[in-house]
Structure formats: C-alpha cells, structure tokens
Amino acid sequence: MQFKLTSHEENVSVITSIAPQFGLxxxxxxxxxxxxHTLVKDDLLDVNSTIISKMQSSIELIPQIAGHIVxxxxxxxxxxxxxxxxxxxxxEGTRHIxxxxxxxxxxxxxxxxxxxxxxSNLRRGQGTANAVWGNQASVLVGDFLxxxxxxxxxxxxxxxxxxxxxxxxxxxxxxxxxxxxIKNDLETAETAxxxxxxxxxxxxxxxxxxxxxxxxxxxxxxxxxxxxxxRNLGVAFQLTDDVLDYSAEQLIRGDDFRDGKxxxxxxxxYAAGNDEERAFWRRTIxxxxxNEEDLTHAQSLMLHHGTLSKxxxxxREYANAAHRNLSLFAPTAHRIAMNEVIDFCVDRVY
Amino acid sequence: MQFKLTSHEENVSVITSIAPQFGLxxxxxxxxxxxxHTLVKDDLLDVNSTIISKMQSSIELIPQIAGHIVxxxxxxxxxxxxxxxxxxxxxEGTRHIxxxxxxxxxxxxxxxxxxxxxxSNLRRGQGTANAVWGNQASVLVGDFLxxxxxxxxxxxxxxxxxxxxxxxxxxxxxxxxxxxxIKNDLETAETAxxxxxxxxxxxxxxxxxxxxxxxxxxxxxxxxxxxxxxRNLGVAFQLTDDVLDYSAEQLIRGDDFRDGKxxxxxxxxYAAGNDEERAFWRRTIxxxxxNEEDLTHAQSLMLHHGTLSKxxxxxREYANAAHRNLSLFAPTAHRIAMNEVIDFCVDRVY
Numbered sequence: 001m002q003f004k005l006t007s008h009e010e011n012v013s014v015i016t017s018i019a020p021q022f023g024l025x026x027x028x029x030x031x032x033x034x035x036x037h038t039l040v041k042d043d044l045l046d047v048n049s050t051i052i053s054k055m056q057s058s059i060e061l062i063p064q065i066a067g068h069i070v071x072x073x074x075x076x077x078x079x080x081x082x083x084x085x086x087x088x089x090x091x092e093g094t095r096h097i098x099x100x101x102x103x104x105x106x107x108x109x110x111x112x113x114x115x116x117x118x119x120s121n122l123r124r125g126q127g128t129a130n131a132v133w134g135n136q137a138s139v140l141v142g143d144f145l146x147x148x149x150x151x152x153x154x155x156x157x158x159x160x161x162x163x164x165x166x167x168x169x170x171x172x173x174x175x176x177x178x179x180x181x182i183k184n185d186l187e188t189a190e191t192a193x194x195x196x197x198x199x200x201x202x203x204x205x206x207x208x209x210x211x212x213x214x215x216x217x218x219x220x221x222x223x224x225x226x227x228x229x230x231r232n233l234g235v236a237f238q239l240t241d242d243v244l245d246y247s248a249e250q251l252i253r254g255d256d257f258r259d260g261k262x263x264x265x266x267x268x269x270y271a272a273g274n275d276e277e278r279a280f281w282r283r284t285i286x287x288x289x290x291n292e293e294d295l296t297h298a299q300s301l302m303l304h305h306g307t308l309s310k311x312x313x314x315x316r317e318y319a320n321a322a323h324r325n326l327s328l329f330a331p332t333a334h335r336i337a338m339n340e341v342i343d344f345c346v347d348r349v350y
Numbered sequence: 351m352q353f354k355l356t357s358h359e360e361n362v363s364v365i366t367s368i369a370p371q372f373g374l375x376x377x378x379x380x381x382x383x384x385x386x387h388t389l390v391k392d393d394l395l396d397v398n399s400t401i402i403s404k405m406q407s408s409i410e411l412i413p414q415i416a417g418h419i420v421x422x423x424x425x426x427x428x429x430x431x432x433x434x435x436x437x438x439x440x441x442e443g444t445r446h447i448x449x450x451x452x453x454x455x456x457x458x459x460x461x462x463x464x465x466x467x468x469x470s471n472l473r474r475g476q477g478t479a480n481a482v483w484g485n486q487a488s489v490l491v492g493d494f495l496x497x498x499x500x501x502x503x504x505x506x507x508x509x510x511x512x513x514x515x516x517x518x519x520x521x522x523x524x525x526x527x528x529x530x531x532i533k534n535d536l537e538t539a540e541t542a543x544x545x546x547x548x549x550x551x552x553x554x555x556x557x558x559x560x561x562x563x564x565x566x567x568x569x570x571x572x573x574x575x576x577x578x579x580x581r582n583l584g585v586a587f588q589l590t591d592d593v594l595d596y597s598a599e600q601l602i603r604g605d606d607f608r609d610g611k612x613x614x615x616x617x618x619x620y621a622a623g624n625d626e627e628r629a630f631w632r633r634t635i636x637x638x639x640x641n642e643e644d645l646t647h648a649q650s651l652m653l654h655h656g657t658l659s660k661x662x663x664x665x666r667e668y669a670n671a672a673h674r675n676l677s678l679f680a681p682t683a684h685r686i687a688m689n690e691v692i693d694f695c696v697d698r699v700y
C-alpha cells in the first residue's frame with residue numbers, strides 16, 4: 001500500500017491516527033515534569049535570577065538578544081538536571097545555582113548559533129534572534145554567553161567542572177559540524193546519526209547531571225551513574241524531538257523536513273522504501289525540491305513503514321537505560337521525580 | 351579645496367602622494383618583526399605543531415576549515431606576544447607553548463565568526479572559510495576552536511590563566527557586538543570607537559602578553575606592565591589597521607568603507623567635513639549607497655583633512671606608551687625585539 005495524500009483533511013486524519021499508537025496524547029504525563037519542578041522550585045528561581053544578572057553587559061543589545069532566547073519559554077530542562085542531581089545526592093551548598101546557569105548559557109549559545117546555521121525562522125513560535133537582529137548579533141551574543149559561562153565556572157573554581165563543560169562544549173560543536181555534513185545525505189548510517197545526537201544533545205545532559213555529584217564530592221560510581229543517566233536521557237529526548245517534528249502537534253513546523261535534516265525516522269523510511277519512495281526522499285530531502293503536500297506524504301510514508309513508532313521505541317530503550325542508571329540511588333522524592341522526567345521526555349506532547 | 355576624483359589615474363596619484371607622509375613605504379621596518387621571530391623561532395615551531403595537533407577531530411571538516419584560516423599566512427602576532435613575554439621574564443618551562451596556541455585559537459574563532467558577521471569574501475586575499483564552506487561551518491568550527499582553547503587551558507591547570515582568557519573572550523564578544531551597533535552611525539563618538547578597539551582587539555593582545563609573566567610567577571608589577579604593553583600595542587595595531595584599509599597598499603580591499611564600518615579616519619573626516627562632504631559620508635557609510643569612485647573620493651577627503659595622518663599619530667602615541675611599559679624590563683635581546691615589534695605594528699606596510 002502506498003499513501004497518496006494531498007488534501008489538508010487527509011493530512012489531519014493520518015496524523016491523528018498516528019498519535020494514539022505513540023501515546024502522544026497522554027496528557028497525564030505533563031505532571032511528570034511538574035514533580036521535579038516543585039522540588040527544585042526555589043533553586044530554579046535562583047538560577048533564573050543568576051541567568052538574568054550574569055547576561056548583563058554595558059552593551060545593551062547583549063541582554064536584549066540573550067533575554068529573547070533565555071526567556072522565550074524554554075523548560076530549563078538542562079539546568080534542572082544539575083539541580084535535580086545535586087538534590088538527589090544531598091548537596092547542601094549553593095554552587096549548583098551558578099553551574100546550572102552555566103549549563104543554560106552553553107545551551108543558549110548553541111541555540112543562537114543553531115539559528116544562524118539552520119536559517120530557521122521560528123523557534124517555539126517566536127521569531128528567532130537571528131530573524132529579528134540578524135546573523136551578526138546571534139553569533140556574537142552566543143560567543144558572549146559561552147565566554148560568560150566559562151567566567152562563571154572560573155569564579156566557581158573547580159578545574160574538574162571546567163573540564164567536564166569545556167569537553168562538552170567541544171563535543172557539541174563537533175556534533176553540530178557532523179550534522180551539517182550529513183545534511184541531505186540519505187545514505188547516512190544509523191551509527192552516524194546516533195553519534196551526532198549523542199554529541200550535539202546528550203553530552204550536555206550528561207555533563208549537567210554529572211556536575212551535581214561532582215560538587216557534592218560523591219563517589220566516582222555515583223558521578224558515573226548520573227553522567228550515564230543524563231546521556232541516555234539526552235538521546236531519548238532527541239529521538240523524541242526528531243519524531244515530534246513529523247507529528248501532529250508540530251505540524252506548523254516540519255523544520256527538519258524543510259531543512260533536509262537527516263533524522264532516524266527519515267533514515268528508516270528511506271531504508272524501507274521502494275524505488276518510488278526513495279526517489280521521493282531524494283527529491284525532497286536530498287535535493288530540497290519540495291512541494292506543499294510533500295510533508296504530508298513524508299508523514300504518510302513514515303506511518304506506512306512505522307518509522308516514527310520504531311524511533312520512539314528506541315527512545316524508550318534509552319529511557320529505560322536512564323531509569324536503570326538511577327536505580328543506584330535510593331527512591332527519594334528527587335529520584336522519583338527524575339524517573340518521571342525520563343518518562344516525560346519520551347511521552348511529551350508539546 | 352575639495353577633491354573630485356573619478357579616474358583611476360587620479361586615484362593612484364593621490365594615494366601615492368599620501369604614502370610618504372605616513373612613512374608607509376619604510377621597508378626597513380619589515381625586519382623589526384624578524385628580530386622577535388628569530389628569538390622565538392623554536393617556540394613558534396612548537397606552537398604551530400600544537401595548533402595543528404589540537405585542531406584535529408574525528409570530524410574531518412573541522413581541521414580542514416580551521417586549517418584554512420590557521421595556515422592562511424597570519425603572522426601569529428598574538429601567540430608570539432606570549433612567547434616574547436615569557437622569554438622576556440626568563441620563563442624556563444613549556445606551558446607558554448600550549449597557552450600561545452590557546453591565544454591563537456581564540457583569535458581564529460573570532461576571525462571565523464567575523465567572516466560570518468561582515469559577509470566579507472576575502473581575507474588576506476584568499477576566499478574566507480565562510481565563502482568556501484558557508485556560514486554554518488564557520489560558526490561551528492569557531493565554536494569548536496574556542497571550546498578547544500578552554501580544554502587546553504584546563505589541561506594547563508591555572509585558574510588565573512583561565513580567568514584572564516575567559517574575561518578576554520567575553521570582552522571581545524562585547525566589543526564585536528558594540529561594533530555592529532555603531533555600524534553606519536556617523537555620529538559615533540571617538541570614545542565609543544576607542545572602547546570598541548580596546549575590547550575587540552587590544553584585550554587579547556594584553557592577555558597574551560600578561561600570560562608570559564603569570565606562568566613565570568613574576569611579581570604583580572611585571573604582570574601589569576606586560577598587560578599594559580599588550581593593551582597599548584593592540585590599540586596602536588588596530589588604529590594602524592584602520593588607516594591601512596584606506597591606504598594605497600590596501601586599495602584592493604577598502605573593506606571597512608564597503609561595510610560602512612565606523613573607524614577613526616571616518617569619524618574625523620565626518621567631523622571636519624562641510625555640508626556636502628557630510629552628505630557624501632551619510633550616503634556612502636550611513637546608507638551604504640556607493641558608486642565605484644566613492645572609495646577614491648573618501649580617500650581624497652581623508653587626505654584633505656589629514657584624518658589618516660591624525661589617526662596614525664594616535665597610533666604612535668599608543669606605541670610610545672607601549673614602549674614606556676617595557677621600560678620596566680632590562681634591555682635584553684627580547685626587550686629590544688619587542689620594542690621593534692611595537693614600531694613594526696605602526697609602521698607596517700602590508
């Protein structure tokens with residue numbers, strides 16, 4: 001069977017039919033993030049204050065642009081991992097606040113540079129910094145935030161933390177460059193894709209979580225467990241993100257498709273496709289020659305071959321590994337909240 | 351008198367007439383850089399090896415792009431300041447090699463991001479990384495090099511050095527953002543211009559020189575003297591650069607003019623101009639509406655008002671201050687070579 005969908009009505013009906021099989025509309029899962037949010041609420045307020053105060057500069061455009069992205073409704077997932085890990089291992093100091101802000105600055109710098117890179121016009125429904133202020137400002141304010149993150153780490157004074165986050169920062173850049181190389185390349189191997197998402201996404205999750213154990217001076221095995229938890233969670237998160245870009249809730253975006261980005265749902269669909277389907281992928285993703293109805297057709301091919309559900313299944317495997325990583329720790333309120341965040345990351349609907 | 355030059359012949363004759371009054375053709379000055387070059391030759395070979403080895407990555411595009419700019423004929427002026435300072439204060443270890451490479455990586459990252467920013471197509475006569483590989487790769491490889499610089503510093507293990515270079519890196523970004531803000535703004539105050547060149551250029555010169563004293567654990571006053579030397583040299587260097595962009599040797603570029611960049615020669619020419627001249631500057635620099643002969647006319651206005659020679663005079667004042675900073679040290683071969691580099695930076699013809 002081959003899907004030939006052209007009208008908006010058919011599009012909607014197909015996507016609606018995909019959703020239940022993924023549990024994408026499992027709204028109860030929203031609360032899973034709230035549990036952790038409640039636990040680290042006070043810390044998170046401090047992190048937000050730190051972010052606002054540390055992004056200041058005598059050059060007023062810097063906090064304007066940084067603020068545009070820092071306050072654009074992000075979930076602060078990465079800094080929350082630092083707060084959660086610190087709480088999990090019983091850390092009682094205040095260093096986790098500044099270091100969580102560092103993690104968010106590194107992430108924000110990546111977003112600012114990613115906007116230049118992908119020439120995307122929308123992120124979370126707002127105009128990107130790039131679209132509003134141009135490439136120049138996005139790149140330079142990203143540089144400022146990355147440098148500011150290192151200044152904060154230096155003030156914190158731990159060479160170990162500096163090593164973790166400078167290593168992460170270099171690996172993120174490698175992952176991003178690697179991603180630009182495979183763009184439009186439908187022959188990309190699954191292993192290359194997994195290497196990229198581990199580097200560009202999971203490494204910062206891992207570093208964010210590991211830092212909590214480092215500042216609490218916990219034993220090596222706890223540090224390693226939290227690092228692995230973050231890494232597995234990050235991969236699960238990115239796999240889910242790559243599914244969501246083709247899902248109903250994200251229909252207004254379809255950014256990955258329009259950019260010719262190679263993600264697992266595409267790799268699997270191309271591998272499973274017949275000659276005609278492969279020609280479709282080569283035209284739309286390989287050569288970026290796209291018609292209005294192509295995204296809908298891409299989604300229908302993914303439904304036909306089950307590549308979105310296969311990708312989500314992989315996400316679930318990584319999520320399960322993250323759960324196992326946390327099993328080293330006693331089932332405190334923090335651990336349970338972190339378990340819930342894992343599930344939230346693979347079940348989220350936004 | 352007002353210049354109305356339109357033909358290429360007049361252009362050449364005017365520019366040739368500017369040069370002698372600046373001493374731009376004082377070719378004996380080339381050797382001034384060679385003295386330092388000879389002194390630090392072995393160290394510089396080690397720095398170059400370090401640069402090549404530390405820019406490696408499993409993502410082959412990274413050393414390709416980094417190598418394009420790292421090996422494109424730059425003088426390694428900034429890392430040489432670290433080597434020179436270390437030699438000046440009698441440092442006998444090997445840390446200056448890696449840290450000089452860090453300084454060059456930070457500078458290279460700035461160049462890669464600057465190419466994106468200015469959409470310039472040529473740097474030192476070669477296609478920019480941006481022109482060859484696109485904005486994406488330039489930004490991301492710049493990020494990689496900046497992160498790699500911090501990794502090297504972390505391995506070196508000095509929080510003081512990390513503070514100096516992370517502070518420098520943040521200030522450079524502030525200077526670059528500030529520069530984009532005043533672009534095309536002819537009402538820019540001289541003080542704003544000097545703030546920008548101090549931030550975007552002189553701060554890295556200062557940091558590079560200071561590090562030599564830091565790793566040799568020299569007294570605070572020597573550290574401060576080398577920091578001030580670098581800062582004054584950096585301002586002198588940038589002022590000279592801004593003159594050269596309107597000089598005969600650089601006629602093939604005129605990048606600043608075409609970009610509508612506000613530099614001291616322009617600020618002074620606009621301030622001294624009559625109504626007609628100000629209208630010219632507003633059209634060409636303010637609105638970027640330029641004809642083929644406008645650069646020549648801009649140069650003739652600068653000649654008329656002596657703004658290039660006034661700018662070079664300011665450069666010379668900063669150079670003299672740099673000489674005074676070095677007077678704290680005994681007139682060893684290293685100090686004399688550094689004195690010669692100061693003169694070279696304001697007298698250079700390339």
